Amino acid sequence: xxxxxxxxxxxxxxxxxxxxxxxxxxxxIDKTVVDLLGAYPFPGNLRELEGMVETAVxxxxxxxxxxxxxxFPAPRS
Numbered sequence: 001x002x003x004x005x006x007x008x009x010x011x012x013x014x015x016x017x018x019x020x021x022x023x024x025x026x027x028x029i030d031k032t033v034v035d036l037l038g039a040y041p042f043p044g045n046l047r048e049l050e051g052m053v054e055t056a057v058x059x060x061x062x063x064x065x066x067x068x069x070x071x072f073p074a075p076r077s
Contacts, residue, residue: 008034010046014053015065025063032067040072 019026042048056069
């Protein structure tokens with residue numbers, strides 16, 4: 001939340017780490033992913049971001065992370 005400018009770097013680093021662990025080569029991250037995650041408030045901070053990227057890497061069937069690979073939790077009331 002406090003360092004939103006770091007989000008693209010964090011997404012890339014997490015996707016690379018998780019991809020290597022799973023034997024996937026994530027070569028590209030769509031700008032829509034950065035925009036979506038940049039607009040998300042991250043109540044769980046870095047761990048939540050890492051969890052979302054990890055899930056997206058698991059779900060993707062390509063070398064490119066796209067917005068459709070991500071799911072966002074329902075808003076809390």
